[in-house]
Amino acid sequence: xxxxxTELSEVQKLCVLSFDEMKIKKxxxxxxxxxxxxxxxxxxxxxxLRGLVGNWKQPIFYDYDCAMSKAKLxxxxxxxxxxxxxxxxxxxxxxxxxxxxxxxLGITMQQTWFLSPxxxxxxxxxxxxxxxxxxxxxxxxxxxxLLNSVEINKxxxxxxxxxxxxxxxxxxxxxxxxxxxxxxxxxxxxxxxxKLFSHTISRAITRCGMLEGLSEQxxxxxxxxxxxxxxxxVNILYLFFYFVYIF
Numbered sequence: 001x002x003x004x005x006t007e008l009s010e011v012q013k014l015c016v017l018s019f020d021e022m023k024i025k026k027x028x029x030x031x032x033x034x035x036x037x038x039x040x041x042x043x044x045x046x047x048x049l050r051g052l053v054g055n056w057k058q059p060i061f062y063d064y065d066c067a068m069s070k071a072k073l074x075x076x077x078x079x080x081x082x083x084x085x086x087x088x089x090x091x092x093x094x095x096x097x098x099x100x101x102x103x104x105l106g107i108t109m110q111q112t113w114f115l116s117p118x119x120x121x122x123x124x125x126x127x128x129x130x131x132x133x134x135x136x137x138x139x140x141x142x143x144x145x146l147l148n149s150v151e152i153n154k155x156x157x158x159x160x161x162x163x164x165x166x167x168x169x170x171x172x173x174x175x176x177x178x179x180x181x182x183x184x185x186x187x188x189x190x191x192x193x194x195k196l197f198s199h200t201i202s203r204a205i206t207r208c209g210m211l212e213g214l215s216e217q218x219x220x221x222x223x224x225x226x227x228x229x230x231x232x233x234v235n236i237l238y239l240f241f242y243f244v245y246i247f
Contacts, residue, residue: 012054013084017076018091019047019061019068020128041065047076052088067097070104074117081118089124093131130190136229137193141180145225152222154180156214157196160204163213172204202226 021043029038041064050057061076077087092098102125105114113122139145144153157180164172174195182192195201202223209219 008051008054008056012051012056013086014052014054014088015049015080015085016052016089016091017047017049017060017080017087018128019045020093021045021095021097024064049080049085049087068092068101070101073101073105077116077123078118081116086119086121087116087123088121089126091126091128093128094135130193133193133197133229134187134190137196138187140196147221147225150218150221152218152225156205156219156222157201159214160201160208163208164204171207172201174198174200197226197229199227199230202230 023043024041026040026042028040030036031038043065045061045063045066045068046059047061047068048057048059060080066072073090080087092101105125107114107125113124115121116123140152141154144151157175158177160172161175161177161180164170165176179192179195182189186192205214205219205223205226208214209223
């Protein structure tokens with residue numbers, strides 16, 4: 001429940017709505033207080049508000065086996081904004097259901113916003129950054145990238161690991177063969193992706209390349225690509241404020 005009268009200023013009331021599905025244990029449960037048997041569900045959809053400027057957060061919605069639709073999203077936005085908390089952005093991952101929601105909202109590469117059903121102000125859509133980083137890591141490891149006709153892939157990183165683990169001082173200590181080739185549920189852990197795309201590994205690639213430990217000529221492109229990913233991670237908050245708050 002949102003309390004309209006708070007000590008927050010109008011600026012501190014600006015908020016971001018984020019939502020995601022969480023897998024839950026599918027089993028029957030007995031509610032002793034109500035003497036009722038609760039049916040099993042596969043997942044729970046949870047929406048939470050976070051202050052864009054103010055340091056606060058508030059769960060606002062949950063439901064079981066419920067995909068986020070345009071109607072449900074507008075219902076949540078209407079409830080929140082009528083309570084005096086303007087929503088300036090929504091954040092979600094890029095799962096199939098959320099991509100369908102973006103299509104329903106008319107979100108494209110050219111138009112990254114939709115109009116609030118209450119204030120008629122722009123609400124911007126952002127992809128979940130941790131999810132994007134994991135997808136980037138998966139594609140790099142599985143298929144690699146072709147950048148300006150130069151292919152970069154996991155082979156360079158495997159060679160860096162081989163070169164650095166044979167010395168007393170491991171300059172690529174953040175990764176190993178196991179954390180590079182994660183499988184199954186381990187791929188859901190953000191830390192393995194962020195440790196790969198880090199200053200430490202970018203510098204390790206450069207060091208090995210300068211010492212001619214890497215025979216491939218594409219190590220420079222790979223090191224620069226890692227730097228670009230790091231820069232985007234650092235600037236994501238700045239870009240968020242720039243596009244949402246300033247405009």
